[in-house]
Amino acid sequence: MRASLRSAAPAVLLAAGLLGAWELYADTSGVESVLLPAPHEVASAMWSNRGLLAHNFAVTAQEVVLGLALALAAGLALAVAIHLSPLLRRAVYPLAVGSQAVPIPVIGVLLVFWWGFGLLPKLVVIALICFFPVLVTTIDGLASVDPEQPKLLRTLDASRWQAFRFAELPAALPAALSGARIALAVGVIGAFIAETSTPTSAAYAGLGREIVLDAGGFQTPRAYAATVLLFVFAVACFYSLGLAERRLAPWNIRPRRETP
Amino acid sequence: MATELQSHPEPAAPAPAAPGADVRLAHLSFSYRTERGEQLPALCDLTLGVGAGQTLAVVGPSGCGKSTLLELLCGLATPAAGSIQAPPAVLMPQRDLLLPWLSALDNAALALRIAGLSRAQARRRAHDLFCELGLQGFQRARPRELSGGMRQRVAFLRTLLSGKPLLCLDEPFGALDALTRGEMQEWLAATLAREPRTVVLVTHDVEEAILLADRVVVLSQRPGRVIADLALDAPRPRGRTDAVSVALRERVLGELAQGMRR
Numbered sequence: 059m060r061a062s063l064r065s066a067a068p069a070v071l072l073a074a075g076l077l078g079a080w081e082l083y084a085d086t087s088g089v090e091s092v093l094l095p096a097p098h099e100v101a102s103a104m105w106s107n108r109g110l111l112a113h114n115f116a117v118t119a120q121e122v123v124l125g126l127a128l129a130l131a132a133g134l135a136l137a138v139a140i141h142l143s144p145l146l147r148r149a150v151y152p153l154a155v156g157s158q159a160v161p162i163p164v165i166g167v168l169l170v171f172w173w174g175f176g177l178l179p180k181l182v183v184i185a186l187i188c189f190f191p192v193l194v195t196t197i198d199g200l201a202s203v204d205p206e207q208p209k210l211l212r213t214l215d216a217s218r219w220q221a222f223r224f225a226e227l228p229a230a231l232p233a234a235l236s237g238a239r240i241a242l243a244v245g246v247i248g249a250f251i252a253e254t255s256t257p258t259s260a261a262y263a264g265l266g267r268e269i270v271l272d273a274g275g276f277q278t279p280r281a282y283a284a285t286v287l288l289f290v291f292a293v294a295c296f297y298s299l300g301l302a303e304r305r306l307a308p309w310n311i312r313p314r315r316e317t318p
Numbered sequence: 319m320a321t322e323l324q325s326h327p328e329p330a331a332p333a334p335a336a337p338g339a340d341v342r343l344a345h346l347s348f349s350y351r352t353e354r355g356e357q358l359p360a361l362c363d364l365t366l367g368v369g370a371g372q373t374l375a376v377v378g379p380s381g382c383g384k385s386t387l388l389e390l391l392c393g394l395a396t397p398a399a400g401s402i403q404a405p406p407a408v409l410m411p412q413r414d415l416l417l418p419w420l421s422a423l424d425n426a427a428l429a430l431r432i433a434g435l436s437r438a439q440a441r442r443r444a445h446d447l448f449c450e451l452g453l454q455g456f457q458r459a460r461p462r463e464l465s466g467g468m469r470q471r472v473a474f475l476r477t478l479l480s481g482k483p484l485l486c487l488d489e490p491f492g493a494l495d496a497l498t499r500g501e502m503q504e505w506l507a508a509t510l511a512r513e514p515r516t517v518v519l520v521t522h523d524v525e526e527a528i529l530l531a532d533r534v535v536v537l538s539q540r541p542g543r544v545i546a547d548l549a550l551d552a553p554r555p556r557g558r559t560d561a562v563s564v565a566l567r568e569r570v571l572g573e574l575a576q577g578m579r580r
Contacts, residue, residue, distance in 0.1 A: 204413070204415055206411050206413065206415060207415050209389070209392075209394050209409060209411070210409055210411055210415050211432075212392075212394060213392045213393075213394065213407065213408045213409040213480075213482075213486075214408060214428060214429045214432050214476075214480050215429070215432055215433070215480075216432045220432050224417065224428065224431070224432070225417060228417070228419045231419075307419070309418045309419045309460055309462070310418075
């Protein structure tokens with residue numbers, strides 16, 4: 059416990075320092091609150107709007123978690139398929155790369171036409187943005203097995219499936235988890251894009267929608283409060299995934315360097 | 319390390335050392351196709367045999383096709399010409415290729431898992447031999463935590479537990495420091511004395527060949543063919559500095575040098 063406190067200390071100190079500088083700048087420079095609210099204004103906006111923010115946060119958090127799950131499933135499945143089939147690699151890989159260049163607003167209306175104004179089109183958008191890093195890192199991970207390893211496994215009478223299960227799949231796991239972390243970092247902004255570039259019913263709101271409405275309606279402190287929630291959520295997700303990695307791929311943990 | 323797994327009521331018999339059949343290679347030729355599409359001959363008209371239960375050492379200059387010979391024996395490649403008569407063979411590559419996510423015991427028992435045993439069954443079957451071969455206490459260690467010599471022990475045990483009568487060892491101790499290598503050669507000699515198998519040992523270490531083998535075959539430069547075939551009948555265990563060993567070493571080195579000049 060004390061060790062984890064100590065390892066969090068630099069980040070906490072840096073954040074506190076930046077907050078202090080921000081507060082000082084906002085209070086003394088004469089910048090309008092509607093342009094840059096001071097941290098204390100953001101905090102008070104967060105407190106007085108806590109019900110609304112909590113509701114919208116729950117919606118966005120759900121989008122990110124489910125969207126990432128979808129992205130992981132799609133990325134892993136596609137990576138395995140591409141790894142096992144040279145034909146699929148040639149056929150699908152270029153399309154997967156190209157899919158990353160499609161601006162979401164172009165297809166937003168179509169997604170809504172297919173899946174309605176609710177959660178599902180948002181999940182598809184997040185998955186579309188997030189599957190790619192998982193795909194690329196997993197494909198590389200699957201191919202990272204020593205080229206001599208298949209020979210050895212064949213003389214141990216391993217089938218193609220056993221070679222995959224005993225060697226290639228575990229070898230790809232750390233890489234896939236790295237891909238998941240990259241996906242997560244873009245997943246939160248992906249949720250913002252999903253909420254703001256697909257037509258949405260008035261009843262459906264997440265933090266992304268709220269930020270756009272508040273920023274346009276001169277409710278800047280509340281937009282900042284919502285942003286702070288996204289910020290903290292991204293950090294929390296990132297480190298939870300790090301914890302998951304320690305459990306799922308413990309052989310891959312580098313011994314920590316001791317620092318005085 | 320952690321304590322023993324459990325005690326086991328049932329006898330943990332590793333796969334029995336089937337006596338197997340003799341190995342006969344007749345007029346074997348093999349070529350590689352290079353990336354530019356040229357045929358690169360690796361072995362040329364190679365004929366040799368190993369009696370069941372014997373250890374044959376194959377020495378020769380780098381790139382003389384020694385590793386190719388093992389791949390042919392293991393059925394990983396098909397010869398362009400000639401015939402192979404060999405019992406089922408298992409390969410121990412130069413690098414240990416232990417799986418980093420498995421414990422030492424699970425790595426040793428890999429062939430048993432592949433044969434369809436559950437993790438617990440495979441561990442139980444591998445456990446006794448694992449401990450008797452000097453690995454006691456390292457069951458749960460990951461490969462990364464083991465020294466080079468220990469890793470090779472685990473890799474050899476994995477080879478042994480495949481239950482195949484013919485072991486193809488490709489420079490098993492080539493990556494070890496001299497001290498550990500000497501120790502491992504003695505360990506292998508002792509292990510083979512209690513777990514007899516037919517062994518084809520590819521090495522560039524003449525001393526290793528003389529310590530371990532019943533016969534030494536010297537290959538020429540590429541394309542490899544047999545230029546000397548020496549029976550070693552000195553009693554075992556053999557010492558490195560025994561007069562017989564020293565004389566044999568001189569002889570093999572002489573043949574090697576002649577082969578290089580030819």
